[in-house]
Amino acid sequence: MNIIDKVIAPFSPQRALNRAVARKKLEAINNLGYDRHGASTHKKSMRGWFSRAGSPDDDIVKPLNVLRERARDLFMGNPLATGAIKTIRTNVVGSGLKLNANIDA
Known part of the structure; x- marks a missing residue:
């Protein structure tokens, strides 16, 4: 969570949550393919695997x-x-x- 999110969260928690969700979606889109030792990051079975x-x-x-x-x-x-x-x-x-x-x- 960056400083902008920390400022927004007390006034509009829903907007802060939407920003966090959008950030995670962008992260997933940018990591498509077979990076990270050959494991796909867009398959449902591998999404929760953080190493x-x-x-x-x-x-x-x-x-x-x-x-x-x-x-x-x-x-x-x-x-x-x-x-x-x-x-x-x-x-x-x-x-x-x-x-x-x-x-x-």
């Missing part, structure tokens, strides 16, 4: 507990996530593939 770039520690280490909780929740309630994890688990034997080189004498 920010941070350091690896800020993105992964600090919210690690929340990420683990959400991953568990997805595993228990989302068939797509469950299938991905089960596919990996099913196709790995032991601790994974290991090189076993034999010299052909």
Whole structure:
């Protein structure tokens, strides 16, 4: 909210709301296409996805507990996530593939 909106809001809240809505619509129109790492900003499913770039520690280490909780929740309630994890688990034997080189004498 800029200074003009702050001045208008106490006198005409509806006009301030209309300005805010118009600003969001312009922002959506100006961001059409496949910007922001290939995700479309005009698809309904992607409109609410707001991300920010941070350091690896800020993105992964600090919210690690929340990420683990959400991953568990997805595993228990989302068939797509469950299938991905089960596919990996099913196709790995032991601790994974290991090189076993034999010299052909």
